Amino acid sequence: MQHMKNKNGFTIIELIMVMIIIGVLAAVAIPRFQDIVVESEVAVEQRIIDTIYDGLETYAREMYIANGVRSWPENPFVALSKLPPDYDANLFVLSEMKDRDWIFTGETNAAYTNTIAHLRKSDSIAIWTYEPSTGVLNYNGAPFGPLDVLHRLDDTNNN
Numbered sequence: 001m002q003h004m005k006n007k008n009g010f011t012i013i014e015l016i017m018v019m020i021i022i023g024v025l026a027a028v029a030i031p032r033f034q035d036i037v038v039e040s041e042v043a044v045e046q047r048i049i050d051t052i053y054d055g056l057e058t059y060a061r062e063m064y065i066a067n068g069v070r071s072w073p074e075n076p077f078v079a080l081s082k083l084p085p086d087y088d089a090n091l092f093v094l095s096e097m098k099d100r101d102w103i104f105t106g107e108t109n110a111a112y113t114n115t116i117a118h119l120r121k122s123d124s125i126a127i128w129t130y131e132p133s134t135g136v137l138n139y140n141g142a143p144f145g146p147l148d149v150l151h152r153l154d155d156t157n158n159n
Contacts, residue, residue, distance in 0.1 A: 037121065038121075038122070041120055041121060045118055045126055045144075045146070046143050046144045046145070048084050048102070048118075049116070049128060049137065049139060049144035050143065050144055051080060052076050052077070052079065052080065052116070052137060053137050053144070055076070055079035055080045055081070056072055056073075056076055056079045056135050056137065057135075058079065059072060059073060059078075059079035059135075060072055060135055070135070072132055072133075072134070072135035073132065074106065074132045075089075075104050075106060075132075076104060076116065076130045076132075076137065077089070077102075077104055084102045086099065086100045086101050086102050087101075087102040087103070088101050088102070088103050089104075091103045092104075092105050092106060092108040092109050093105075093109060094109070094112060094115075094117055094125055094127075094150070097117065097119040097125065098119070099119070100118070100119050100120070100121065101117075101118070101119045102116070102117070102118050103116075103117050104116055104117075104130070105117065112127065114129055114130050114131065114132065115127050115128070115129055115130075116128045116129070116130055116137075118146075120149075123151070124149050124150060124151050125149065125150040125151075126146035126148075126149050127146055127147055127148050127149075127150065128144075128146055128147055129147060
């Protein structure tokens with residue numbers, strides 16, 4: 001009986017070892033990838049809030065030059081030269097937010113008055129408050145962290 005000297009494939013053991021290695025790599029990489037997605041979303045939020053802050057200062061300076069009095073807009077998004085792509089000017093209720101929306105509640109929402117809100121990918125809502133009379137943008141810590149993070153189904157109470 002002749003033995004084959006020319007081997008044309010992988011043994012079952014080699015295939016199982018490759019599958020184990022791929023499984024270990026995936027088990028390590030997937031949680032890290034999820035952390036990167038969350039970190040990038042927070043960085044984008046901070047950048048947008050920073051842009052709003054700078055826009056409000058510019059708006060107040062322009063009003064001072066025009067009128068001699070610093071004033072701020074009722075809606076902080078008005079102070080931006082370019083709106084965030086997911087900003088919805090017609091939405092004021094946190095529980096109705098979709099697809100990473102940015103909204104400003106204004107005076108129309110009794111529970112969350114003058115609140116800037118962003119729906120995160122995790123279905124939680126990051127919120128900041130804005131005081132139109134003073135132009136103060138309230139945030140938590142540096143750089144521009146949200147005052148609170150609401151879990152949409154539990155904390156918004158249809159507001």
